Amino acid sequence: MRPPSTALLRAFSPIWRTESLPWTARGCLAQQTAPFSSAEQRMAREKGRLKTDMRITVIRYHMKHPLTPRPLRFSRNRALRHWTIHRAWRLYQSKLRQSRQLELERQYNSMASACEALRLIDSHGLTAEERSRLGEPEVSEGGREVGRLYRIAMRKDEVWKGVPIEYAKIQTDSPPRDGWNHAWTK
Amino acid sequence: MALQRASRPVARCVRQSNLLNKRTLATTTIEPGFTDAAPPPPPSAPPSRTRNPLTASTPAAEKQLAQQRQVPVGSRRRRAALASTTQIPFVQLPYQCFQEARAFLREDRQEKLEAIRAQRDKIARLGDQVVVGEQDGEVERRKQREKENRVRSMGRRLAEMKVLADINDPVVKKKFEDGQSDMSKPIYRHLADAKWRSYKRVLLLQRLTQMHVMPDVLPALDPVVSTELAFPTSANSTTSKLRSVHHGDFVPSALAEHAPTLWIQPYDQGTRLCTIVVVNPDVPNVEKDGFDYRCHYLAVNLPVSPTDTRVRLGEVESQRKGDVILDWLPAYAQKGAPYQRMSIIILEQPSPAPTLTSPFGTAAQSRVLDVNQITEDPRYITRQGFKLRSFVDRYSLKAVGADLFRTKWDEGTAGVMQRAGIVGWDVEFLRKRVEPLPYQRMGGERYR
DSSP: OOOOOOTGGGGGOSSSOOSOOOHHHHHHHSOOOSOSSHHHHHHHHSTTOOOOOHHHHHHHHHHHSOSSOOOOOOOHHHHHHHHHHHHHHHHHHHHHHHHHHHHHHHHHHHHHHHHHHHHHOOTTSOOHHHHHHHTOOOSOOSSOOTTHHHHHHTOOTTTTSSSOGGGGSOOOSSOOTTOOOTTOOO | OHHHHHHHHHHHHHHHSTTTTOOSSOOSOOOTTOOSSSOOOOOSSOTTOOOOTTTOOSHHHHHHHHHTTOOOOSOHHHHHHHHHHTTSOGGGOOOHHHHHHHHHHHHHHHHHHHHHHHHHHHHHHHHHOOOOSSTTOHHHHHHHHHHHHHHHHHHHHHHHHHHHHHTTOHHHHHHHHTTOOOTTSHHHHHHHHHHIIIIIHHHHHHHHHHTTHHHHTOSOOOOOSEEEEEEESSSOTTTSOEEEEOTTEEOOTTGGGSOOEEEEEOOSSSOEEEEEEEEEEEEEETTTTEEEEEEEEEEEEEEEOSSOOEEEGGGTTTTTSSEEEEOOOOOOOOBTSOOEEEEEEEEEOBOSSOOOOOTTTOOOOBOOOOHHHHHHOGGGTOSBTOOHHHHHHHTTOEEEEEEEEEEOOOTTHHHHHHHHTOSOTTOBOOOOOOOOOSOOOOOGGGGO
């Protein structure tokens, strides 16, 4: 019978300890030689005092500190200044949002009007109205069919050319019953 | 005093600039004595070495002040704070982010003012348009209605825009919190309305519904004006102290002997005429083994506006602010009777045909009630059995506000009733003896 593996214990062995410790542990090894303050020296002189590990300090910090930040306690003028800045920031954000929305709407309307114009013109670039105004015949012959450019623009060919087709799949909560159909072709 | 030393140069440079009293952001008018900072003390170190009792804070300065035969004002801490901080008005405090925020808000306010101006022009243009069509035709009437609706909704939008133009102003917020608000301005009315609706209106509605004023006195009531009630402690209501009463409180009958003072605060623009009725729905009636109504007060045509809110119910006639039909009858409840609710209902007198209200600030249209016509009707000049529903329907009034207090028999009631000449001050209501049901009483041991 093989003895149990000690590979996991190697992390705790002083022989196998590597130089790359977690950052929380680095303070334990690298000793500060020159004192920053006299208090530290005095504390070091006190015998029998246990030095708290930094990891423990960090764990304690995160256990004691709640997620909710403490409430803002300001003086009257300070609170009013804070309120003013807050209102201005909110106003700025809402204006930014509004301008982006308007820009999107403008782009959408422009695209829609372009498509509409394409739908109405024939291969000579004339709409039916213009054609009647110019006195051209209304019949659509071979070269001047109406809306050809529109139909070409509406084609969805090679939309996913540069992108993996998997990105076109709609995200669902659960996988499909029959898996991915790798044999699918158009 | 490092703080003093540090902030003095800034204070001095701000003081020297003549921008000091110009308020660049706020629209509100400013009275000449008022600045945002505390009362301005004279310069802290004038060449003549005279000390200011408001700012002398060090022991040496206090000694010099004593040599000037002056006494320092306030605590040493307060004087030090005044010496170091007061010279800069709030809007000019030298904080970069704050000033940039103010600049941004100011720019936004200019845009909003432009929008307000444009909206006013639009409304004026729409108001000038004449609906054309065949005379007395259905189409023309419909078009006229549509136009009125458009003007009205544009006026509402204009009122909103006026509020939105000022709502980001820190000085407006500060003045509102300090109680220095000017109720003739829409922004302050908006803030006061929001504050009232956040708590006090909820409380009033709770009292009104829990004490069943709503179905007993009026079928429904949606308060839009806030009310406050105070009773004078002696007969002369102009000089005597007032004791304020919360909604639905018990008021001692000695206090409720004289007509109270009512503050009616509407939150929309303009002066309107109001009717105030005080109705007691709990008058015991022995014959019908039930309760009756009694009117304790009825006055019509009282002008109320956002800036002029106080109504002294006892001096309406003498101040020529309205017509009293039934004068104040002291609130009383006879001995042995349950407590009685005194509900104060404020009714608006809307004009019969609502004309096109201009959005530029004309008064809300009100109708003046004819006092002679009301006094000819015996239903509304007798106190006993006064039906408020009937009165409201007859004159097509609209309930806009309410207040409530309660009264019960106490040691002053008999005196109040005697002084007012009300009969029945020595009557005591007793409960009817309830005869026990004719069941045989079982032995006592089964109740152990």
